[in-house]
Amino acid sequence: MSDLRVEGTYTALVTPMLGDDARSVDVAALERLVEQQISSGIDGLVPCGTTGEAATLSFDEWRIVVGTVVRCAAGRVPVIAGTGSNSTATTVATTQAAKELGADAALVVVPYYNKPSQAGLIAHFEAVIDAVSLPVVLYNVPGRTVTNMNAETTARLARHDQVVAIKEASGDLDQVQRILELTEGRFTVLSGDDGLCVPMYAVGGRGVISVVSNCAPLQTAALYRDFRAGRIDAAAQGQIALRSLIAALFSEANPQPIKAAMAALGMMQGHVRLPLLQASPEADAKVRRELERLGLARPSAT
Numbered sequence: 001m002s003d004l005r006v007e008g009t010y011t012a013l014v015t016p017m018l019g020d021d022a023r024s025v026d027v028a029a030l031e032r033l034v035e036q037q038i039s040s041g042i043d044g045l046v047p048c049g050t051t052g053e054a055a056t057l058s059f060d061e062w063r064i065v066v067g068t069v070v071r072c073a074a075g076r077v078p079v080i081a082g083t084g085s086n087s088t089a090t091t092v093a094t095t096q097a098a099k100e101l102g103a104d105a106a107l108v109v110v111p112y113y114n115k116p117s118q119a120g121l122i123a124h125f126e127a128v129i130d131a132v133s134l135p136v137v138l139y140n141v142p143g144r145t146v147t148n149m150n151a152e153t154t155a156r157l158a159r160h161d162q163v164v165a166i167k168e169a170s171g172d173l174d175q176v177q178r179i180l181e182l183t184e185g186r187f188t189v190l191s192g193d194d195g196l197c198v199p200m201y202a203v204g205g206r207g208v209i210s211v212v213s214n215c216a217p218l219q220t221a222a223l224y225r226d227f228r229a230g231r232i233d234a235a236a237q238g239q240i241a242l243r244s245l246i247a248a249l250f251s252e253a254n255p256q257p258i259k260a261a262m263a264a265l266g267m268m269q270g271h272v273r274l275p276l277l278q279a280s281p282e283a284d285a286k287v288r289r290e291l292e293r294l295g296l297a298r299p300s301a302t
Helices: 027-039 059-073 088-101 118-131 151-157 173-182 194-202 217-228 232-249 256-264 281-293
Strands: 008-012 044-046 080-082 105-109 136-140 163-168 188-191 207-210
Touching: 008 217, 027 044, 027 059, 044 080, 059 088, 088 105, 088 118, 105 118, 118 136, 118 151, 136 151, 151 163, 151 173, 163 173, 173 188, 173 194, 188 194, 194 207, 194 217, 194 232, 207 217, 217 232, 232 256, 232 281, 256 281
Parallel strands: 008 044, 008 207, 080 105, 105 136, 136 163, 163 188, 188 207
Antiparallel strands: none
16 A cells, blocks of 8 residues: 655746757756755645656657656655556556656556557556556546546546556546446545646645646645635635636647747747647746746736
């Protein structure tokens, strides 16, 4: 049985890259990002997820990113490495590598492109669980994978002690409630949608794996802490205050706008890898305006 408790605000880390063609990982910028996140009170780090452009990283680059985050975190916060793919065998191998690198858990996404049945999803996740003794966080994001993992499938997988949580990014609050109903509230559901953090906390969610916390870690972490402390109005107002920034960060394909935000803050270059493109001037301007509005960036010179 895993004793890992996944709760609070986890950041789905961007992967800093060098050069206009994003040809290599910017390790120094990644190290700075990890320190900034931990010093800002983030509860955990998630490298190599969707936001980390895992789909375009080579395996060697994936190892560099995960290894760097584990090394820099140095046990201060849990590290949940993204290991999922649309190949079960590859997912098993990557999850084993995450364990060897010292990750505390694996984030395993619903297999994309293949469109497996619910029975296929169960077989996929159980193959990973059976092969590698590492805690697993399920990741349901039908907007990216096409396939939605329904509440019944999630509840069945939650019976495994090794499955410690789900990042639920379906955007369906009824599905979240059904998961909690079927698991009798004993299973950890994390928001996978920044815009639904507080609503999900209200029905029993225990945290978020967040994109916006890359650029606004203090504000994002405060949502869950305020809610858990009973400061419901403060949490609600904090969610509303972040609404326009969140909208700007998802005005184009993630992580294009969040990379622009991190560049605006001077944390890294804004490069992404093909087939994604650097944020458009319009998206970049939206992001910068919102960062300035929240006092996270200085107003641009005019």
